[in-house]
Amino acid sequence: NAGVIQTPRHKVTGKGQEATLWCEPISGHSAVFWYRQTIVQGLEFLTYFRNQAPIDDSGMPKERFSAQMPNQSHSTLKIQSTQPQDSAVYLCASSLDMGSNERLFFGHGTKLSVL
């Protein structure tokens, strides 16, 4: 079991460009989460899916950010017209199911740098 796989590990984009981040959850896990981590804001919840259906995107910025889960083996986070303030480590996590007791398994993250 390779754990949660995130690609790329590092991404550098110019201001205004689009960035797509990929996540492959652990096989058999039904819930997939996206978080953003910065020094200032810490670990911020963005959105999550259960059985590929979007459940809660309340943490997603209303503009430019979107997430999809087209199949059970991967999810994408897309940022359009990237801005310097989007620079962060984007973390994907999966869990066997939803619930207070469920352990999250995180990937290594994708470090996005917007120049």
Added chain:
Amino acid sequence: SQWGEENLQALSIQEGEDVTMNCSYKTYTTVVHWYRQDSGRGPALIILIRSNEREKRSGRLRATLDTSSQSSSLSITAAQCEDTAVYFCATDARGGRALIFGTGTTVSVSP
């Protein structure tokens, strides 16, 4: 934020010492997760304590939970250099929804 949790920012100790970090949460929860994050990696669960457990132990780790004061603590006994990491508490503050993480405590253990 009404969902926010708080931790002490940074603790520096020497090997062999004990260390305790605290977390205060603002909304009702039935469980508190504690994760550690090593540099360059995602957080990993180290201990989970439920509201019917006032104390939980795992090796050199000890977690407590006081639902009346809405606070939890994590203690590491006889810290080792490999315990150097950022430690986060997290709660399911919105009832069955995604975990919300505290700001984290950086623990540095020196030889």
